[in-house]
Amino acid sequence: MDDLERQRRLRLERDALLDTPNCLACLHRMEPTDVDGVPVWQCPECGTTQPA
Incomplete structure (x- = not known):
């Protein structure tokens, strides 16, 4: 792999x-x-979700 890559x-x-x-x-x-087929963001620490 070169420097540019x-x-x-x-x-x-x-x-x-x-x-x-x-x-x-x-x-x-x-x-x-995905939660029930809906893309969301989820926190791996506390489990909070928010819309993507």
Whole structure:
């Protein structure tokens, strides 16, 4: 992998992190999931969900 490709991958990872919300209850980074077929964000620590 050359340096340009490595920079592109790092930029994609950074952008993905910036698009991920934090939990309003405990401030941990939320993860995308489906609840009853509806895409939502869910906190892995406290289980809080919010619409995607």
